[in-house]
Amino acid sequence: MRFRIGPTGHDPRQIDLLAILALLVIIVGAWRYYDDSIALPPSTTAYIVPSQHVRW
Template sequence: MRWKIEPDGHDPRQIDLLAIVAIILIVIAVGHFMTEHPKRHLTSSFVEPSQTVRW
Protein backbone atom coordinates (compact mmCIF):
# COMPACT_ATOMS: atom_id res chain seq x y z
CA MET A 1 0.00 0.00 0.00
CA ARG A 2 1.59 3.26 -1.00
CA TRP A 3 1.43 6.52 0.83
CA LYS A 4 -1.46 8.69 -0.22
CA ILE A 5 -1.27 12.25 0.94
CA GLU A 6 -4.69 13.78 1.42
CA PRO A 7 -5.30 17.40 0.38
CA ASP A 8 -5.24 18.45 4.05
CA GLY A 9 -1.75 16.97 4.40
CA HIS A 10 -2.53 14.00 6.69
CA ASP A 11 -2.34 10.33 5.86
CA PRO A 12 -5.03 8.28 7.68
CA ARG A 13 -2.34 5.77 8.68
CA GLN A 14 -0.59 8.45 10.71
CA ILE A 15 -3.62 8.66 12.98
CA ASP A 16 -3.72 4.85 13.23
CA LEU A 17 -0.02 4.77 14.13
CA LEU A 18 -0.54 7.45 16.77
CA ALA A 19 -3.48 5.52 18.24
CA ILE A 20 -1.42 2.30 18.41
CA VAL A 21 1.44 4.10 20.17
CA ALA A 22 -1.02 5.65 22.65
CA ILE A 23 -2.60 2.27 23.40
CA ILE A 24 0.81 0.68 23.95
CA LEU A 25 1.79 3.48 26.36
CA ILE A 26 -1.49 3.08 28.27
CA VAL A 27 -0.97 -0.68 28.57
CA ILE A 28 2.58 -0.16 29.87
CA ALA A 29 1.41 2.47 32.38
CA VAL A 30 -1.40 0.25 33.68
CA GLY A 31 0.96 -2.70 33.95
CA HIS A 32 3.43 -0.60 35.93
CA PHE A 33 0.65 0.68 38.20
CA MET A 34 -0.68 -2.83 38.87
CA THR A 35 2.74 -4.32 39.69
CA GLU A 36 3.94 -1.46 41.88
CA HIS A 37 4.20 -2.36 45.55
CA PRO A 38 2.09 -0.25 47.89
CA LYS A 39 4.02 2.23 49.98
CA ARG A 40 3.46 2.38 53.71
CA HIS A 41 2.53 5.72 55.18
CA LEU A 42 4.85 6.62 57.99
CA THR A 43 2.41 9.12 59.47
CA SER A 44 -0.46 6.70 59.92
CA SER A 45 -1.29 5.48 63.41
CA PHE A 46 -3.21 2.58 64.84
CA VAL A 47 -6.16 3.23 67.13
CA GLU A 48 -6.68 0.44 69.62
CA PRO A 49 -10.27 -0.70 70.17
CA SER A 50 -9.98 -0.03 73.89
CA GLN A 51 -9.37 3.67 73.33
CA THR A 52 -12.27 6.07 73.44
CA VAL A 53 -12.59 9.10 71.27
CA ARG A 54 -14.34 12.22 72.55
CA TRP A 55 -15.43 14.86 70.10
Protein backbone atom coordinates in the same frame (compact mmCIF):
# COMPACT_ATOMS: atom_id res chain seq x y z
CA MET B 1 0.08 0.57 -4.31
CA ARG B 2 1.18 3.55 -2.23
CA PHE B 3 -1.06 5.43 0.13
CA ARG B 4 -2.07 8.83 -1.08
CA ILE B 5 -1.84 11.78 1.23
CA GLY B 6 -5.36 12.96 1.97
CA PRO B 7 -6.64 16.53 1.96
CA THR B 8 -5.53 16.93 5.59
CA GLY B 9 -1.91 16.39 4.61
CA HIS B 10 -1.37 13.31 6.81
CA ASP B 11 -0.40 9.86 5.68
CA PRO B 12 -2.91 7.32 7.09
CA ARG B 13 0.00 5.21 8.26
CA GLN B 14 1.18 8.05 10.49
CA ILE B 15 -2.22 8.28 12.15
CA ASP B 16 -2.25 4.51 12.69
CA LEU B 17 1.25 4.64 14.17
CA LEU B 18 0.25 7.44 16.57
CA ALA B 19 -2.86 5.50 17.62
CA ILE B 20 -0.77 2.38 18.33
CA LEU B 21 1.74 4.38 20.35
CA ALA B 22 -1.04 6.05 22.35
CA LEU B 23 -2.59 2.66 23.15
CA LEU B 24 0.78 1.30 24.27
CA VAL B 25 1.31 4.27 26.58
CA ILE B 26 -2.16 3.81 28.08
CA ILE B 27 -1.66 0.07 28.58
CA VAL B 28 1.77 0.48 30.18
CA GLY B 29 0.51 3.29 32.41
CA ALA B 30 -2.49 1.28 33.60
CA TRP B 31 -0.32 -1.78 34.19
CA ARG B 32 2.15 0.20 36.30
CA TYR B 33 -0.67 1.91 38.23
CA TYR B 34 -2.37 -1.34 39.16
CA ASP B 35 0.93 -3.11 39.82
CA ASP B 36 2.09 -0.39 42.23
CA SER B 37 -1.24 -0.09 44.01
CA ILE B 38 -1.36 -3.83 44.74
CA ALA B 39 2.27 -4.11 45.87
CA LEU B 40 2.03 -1.47 48.63
CA PRO B 41 1.30 -2.86 52.10
CA PRO B 42 -1.52 -1.20 54.01
CA SER B 43 -0.50 1.58 56.35
CA THR B 44 -1.03 0.66 60.02
CA THR B 45 0.46 3.80 61.62
CA ALA B 46 -2.95 5.43 62.14
CA TYR B 47 -4.59 2.35 63.64
CA ILE B 48 -5.58 2.63 67.31
CA VAL B 49 -6.19 -0.57 69.21
CA PRO B 50 -9.65 -0.44 70.87
CA SER B 51 -8.18 -1.37 74.28
CA GLN B 52 -5.96 1.73 74.30
CA HIS B 53 -7.15 4.97 75.83
CA VAL B 54 -6.36 8.30 74.29
CA ARG B 55 -6.17 11.23 76.73
CA TRP B 56 -6.34 14.72 75.36
